[in-house]
Amino acid sequence: MITLVDVCKHFGSLHALQHVDLEVPAGQKLVIIGPSGSGKSTLIRCINMLEKPSSGQVVVDGVDLTAHRAPVAKVRQSVAMVFQSFNLYPHKTVLDNLTLAPMVVKGVSRDEATESALGYLQRVGLSEKADKYPAQLSGGQQQRVAIARALNMHPKIMLFDEPTSALDPEMIQEVLEVIIDLANSGITMVVVTHEMGFAREAADRVVFMDEGRIIEDGTPEHFFVNPQHDRTKLFLSKILR
Amino acid sequence: MSDIFGRIGFLQEGPFAIPRWEAVFSNIDLLWQGALVTLTVASLGLALALALGTVLGVMGASHWTGPRAFARGYVEFYQNTPLLIQVFMIFNALPMIISGLFIPVITIGILGVGMYHGAYISEVVRAGIQSIGRGQLEAAVSQGFTYVGAMRYIIIPQAMRIVLPPLTNQAVSLIKNTSVIAIIAGGDLMYAGDAFAGRFGHYGPTYVLVGLGYFLMCFPLAILARRLEDRTRVA
Ligand SMILES: Nc1ncnc2c1ncn2[C@@H]1O[C@H](COP(=O)(O)OP(=O)(O)OP(=O)(O)O)[C@@H](O)[C@H]1O
Ligand SMILES: [Mg+2]
Numbered sequence: 001m002i003t004l005v006d007v008c009k010h011f012g013s014l015h016a017l018q019h020v021d022l023e024v025p026a027g028q029k030l031v032i033i034g035p036s037g038s039g040k041s042t043l044i045r046c047i048n049m050l051e052k053p054s055s056g057q058v059v060v061d062g063v064d065l066t067a068h069r070a071p072v073a074k075v076r077q078s079v080a081m082v083f084q085s086f087n088l089y090p091h092k093t094v095l096d097n098l099t100l101a102p103m104v105v106k107g108v109s110r111d112e113a114t115e116s117a118l119g120y121l122q123r124v125g126l127s128e129k130a131d132k133y134p135a136q137l138s139g140g141q142q143q144r145v146a147i148a149r150a151l152n153m154h155p156k157i158m159l160f161d162e163p164t165s166a167l168d169p170e171m172i173q174e175v176l177e178v179i180i181d182l183a184n185s186g187i188t189m190v191v192v193t194h195e196m197g198f199a200r201e202a203a204d205r206v207v208f209m210d211e212g213r214i215i216e217d218g219t220p221e222h223f224f225v226n227p228q229h230d231r232t233k234l235f236l237s238k239i240l241r
Numbered sequence: 242m243s244d245i246f247g248r249i250g251f252l253q254e255g256p257f258a259i260p261r262w263e264a265v266f267s268n269i270d271l272l273w274q275g276a277l278v279t280l281t282v283a284s285l286g287l288a289l290a291l292a293l294g295t296v297l298g299v300m301g302a303s304h305w306t307g308p309r310a311f312a313r314g315y316v317e318f319y320q321n322t323p324l325l326i327q328v329f330m331i332f333n334a335l336p337m338i339i340s341g342l343f344i345p346v347i348t349i350g351i352l353g354v355g356m357y358h359g360a361y362i363s364e365v366v367r368a369g370i371q372s373i374g375r376g377q378l379e380a381a382v383s384q385g386f387t388y389v390g391a392m393r394y395i396i397i398p399q400a401m402r403i404v405l406p407p408l409t410n411q412a413v414s415l416i417k418n419t420s421v422i423a424i425i426a427g428g429d430l431m432y433a434g435d436a437f438a439g440r441f442g443h444y445g446p447t448y449v450l451v452g453l454g455y456f457l458m459c460f461p462l463a464i465l466a467r468r469l470e471d472r473t474r475v476a
Contacts, residue, residue, distance in 0.1 A: 048383055077385035087380035091399050101384035104394055153384060 001026040001157060001188045002047055007056030009042050009212075016042040017053070018212040026156075029189045031199040031220075034209035035235060040192040043209065044159050047190065048079045061156060077105055080150030084162040086142045088134040094121070094145050095130040098152045106153070113152065120148040124178050140171030144178055151182075158182065160191040196239060200224060208232050256445030265446040268437065272447075275433025276454050282350040282419045282429060283458065287412055289355025290362050297359065298366025299392050312363060319360035325421050328353040332425045350422035350429065358415045365407045369400030409466035413459045420455075430454050 002024040009017035016039045024030050032040050045051040046058055049065050049072045058065045063075050089097050098117035102108040121127050124144040126137075134142055143163060150158060163179065164172040176198050183189060183202040193199065199206055199220055206223040208216035208231075216223060216232045227233050252259050265272075301312035319327070331349050336342045344352075373396050381391035420431035434451035438444045 050379055050383060073382070073385050073387055076383055079383075081380075081383040083376060083380065085376055087376040089377070089380070089395055089399075091402075100394060101381075101386065104390060105385040149384075 001028070001061060002190070003057075003059040004043075004046065005057040005059075007043075007046060007053045007058060009039075009046065009051060010054045015212050017046070020056070020212070020214055022207070022214065024188060024190065026188050027186050029183045029202055029204045030191070031203040031206045032190065032192045032209060033194070033196075033199065033206060033223075033235075038209040039212040040209055041161050042212075044081075044161050044190055044192050047157075047159060048076050048081055050081075073105075077101075077153060078155050079157045079159065080153050080155035081159040081161070082143070082146050082150050082163050084165050086134070086139070086146045086166070088142055088146055088149070090134050093131050093133055094126070094137070097134070097145060098149045101149075102152055116154075117148070117152050120151045121145075123151075123181075124148045125174075138171060139167045140174045143167065143171075143175045147175075147178055147182070155187070157188045157190070160189070160193070162192050162194065164193065164195060194239070196224075208235070210235075256443075257449075261443040262446045264441060265437070265443050265450065268441075269450075271437055272430065272433050272450060272454065275428065275430035275451075276458075278347065278428045278433075279416070279419050279430040279454075280458065282347055282354065282422065282427075283416045285351045286354035286358070286419065287415055289351060290358035290411070290415060291408075293355065293359030294362025294366050295397070297363035298370060299389070299397075301363060301367040302370040303388065312367075316360045316363055319357050320364075324353060324357045324418055325424065327357060328421050328425065346422060346425055346427045349425065350419055350427055353421065354415050354418050357418070358411055362408065362411050365404050365411065366397075366400065369404035370396055372403055373399050406466050406470040409462050409469060413462045413466070416458050416462070417455060 002022070004020055004022040007017055007020045007022075008015065020039075020043060022043075032043065034040050042051055046053050047060060049058070053066060056066065060075055060079060064070060065072055065075060088094075089100065092100060095114065095117055098120065099110065099113035102113040102116075103110060118127065118130065121130055124147055126141060126144055126148070129137060129141065129145070134145065137145065143166075147163075160179065164175050167175060172195070176195060179189075179191070180198070180202045191198070191203075203220050206216075206218065206220050207214050208223065208227075208229070210231050215229050216227055223232070224236070227236060251257050297312045297315060300308035301316070303309055328349060331344065331352055332346075335344065370392070377395055377399065378388075378391055381395045382388065386394065419429055422429050423432035423435055426432060430451055434447050438447040441447075
């Protein structure tokens, strides 16, 4: 579903990604872990071309996004992203946040977009907030709306970049529950997170990054119980204590 | 008694004497026609300036090198030369370059103020767009919006709230600046005033009325700008 071949990303002299290869099959729930600045965001943002790789190849759903004149906008319709800072559209109601892109980008009718939007709002437990504006919601509620907005595009792939890092502790769980619920569906998921509990519970596979490289790659059991790399052990000992 | 007459003496003789006012008011439709021309040039010029300003502002805020450089060049050219000379050039030079070209004076006025204020408005629009956080554009394009689509549905509607007060100020100065076409016999309010005053010599009342005409067109916009500014401050 997602294939990265020898991807490098430079910001000036900084090598944020160094020769990364990654293959994510359809339906996999991949969690990316790593210290701050290790290139996790850069990697996940290369999957939907919010960052353009300096070199290498990114193939998503059979389309080479690094090719000249690749249909990037078209592919993005089926690759939804949830951001750390929610990025809801503040001038639109919750319902309009969900229906705008399906209607404008995909040409779905208002009735159809609204019906499925209400379904997803119910799924994230926010049916009664449809007519509110984002500023009237708590952080946890906003992030659940952002997830519903992503779902209303009926994506094949969901990308999460630290979806709970901007939340107050008491709101983290409500958002994680929604994501875990999603993980039990057939969708392909890539999640950057520091929530180790979530990684254990929801991931099929965990990738550990350091200094722009993937240095550990395996099942959650492998990662937590039997990590190979010293850097991974050090990181785990710090974070799990 | 003589004291009062002394004070109202300016109504009996001098530039503001009552007979002069009467003469001006009996020919007021000349000024009316000028005011209508000014309103036409101002409203169509404003429409052009808004359209140009939006397109150039979006180009200026984009990451496309070519369009951004073009917008920059346009803005620098129009902001750093006097409107008077720009209008004069459209009037005189353009028909020389394209021989036989005849542009009606009203059209020259619309093009003149439209292109000039388009440059200023594009700077307002560009600053407005850049004041919206990067996350909004990223969220939009990640949903499959094109850059232009993201601007239209997500960025510009938010930027609008910020740029409305400075935009209204631009509209006010655009209205006043339509008076430059008076130098090319534009038939606008300023020109009508000049012609009228020159013909009959009643400069005082004529320019008071002309000034009042511009005030009546601009003042409501200035009030609107103040209101909008208050509202953004509260929000
Ligand atoms: N737009 C940019 N311009 C310059 N440098 C950047 C840019 N984006 C990221 N970087 C740098 O690239 C490196 C990797 O950044 P990245 O955001 O991918 O890290 P991360 O693993 O997501 O970290 P965090 O856990 O703090 O989010 C960092 O050193 C960062 O400073
Ligand atoms: Mg990050």
